Amino acid sequence: MNCTIKLSAALLLAASYCSTSAAATPEEAKQLGSTLTDFGAVQAASKDGAIPAYTGGLQSPPSSYDPAKPGVLTDPFSDEKPLFSIDAKNVAQYGDKLAAGVKALLAKYPATGC
Numbered sequence: 617m618n619c620t621i622k623l624s625a626a627l628l629l630a631a632s633y634c635s636t637s638a639a640a641t642p643e644e645a646k647q648l649g650s651t652l653t654d655f656g657a658v659q660a661a662s663k664d665g666a667i668p669a670y671t672g673g674l675q676s677p678p679s680s681y682d683p684a685k686p687g688v689l690t691d692p693f694s695d696e697k698p699l700f701s702i703d704a705k706n707v708a709q710y711g712d713k714l715a716a717g718v719k720a721l722l723a724k725y726p727a728t729g730c
Contacts, residue, residue, distance in 0.1 A: 626721075666699070 640648075640656065653659055653670050661669040677683075678692035702710045704726030707719055714722075 644652070644656070648654055648656065651659060657670065659670045661667060674692055678690050678694075680690040680692075680694060682688065682690075700710065702714065702722075704722045707714065707722050711719060
């Protein structure tokens with residue numbers, strides 16, 4: 617419960633920093649569907665290969681999907697394993713993958729129990 621409250625508060629705080637008047641420029645709009653996804657994200661893989669290229673999302677149901685239970689959601693990525701886990705103890709090792717605000721939160725709240 618405590619972890620849920622902390623996560624909810626963090627998400628609300630992050631959302632409050634988003635611009636409410638964000639709009640795509642004409643140049644950005646031209647890239648939709650080519651170099652950008654229909655939602656505006658970069659389609660290409662990351663330079664280090666840690667994030668694969670976007671190819672359109674799920675093309676078929678996950679192997680764990682049971683058609684007899686159409687309302688039950690399954691995890692389409694259940695076979696994937698985390699590459700690493702970042703916490704206050706190893707933030708220096710993975711600091712290049714974190715924003716300054718996340719580093720500050722880990723420094724201020726090193727052990728959340730989540």
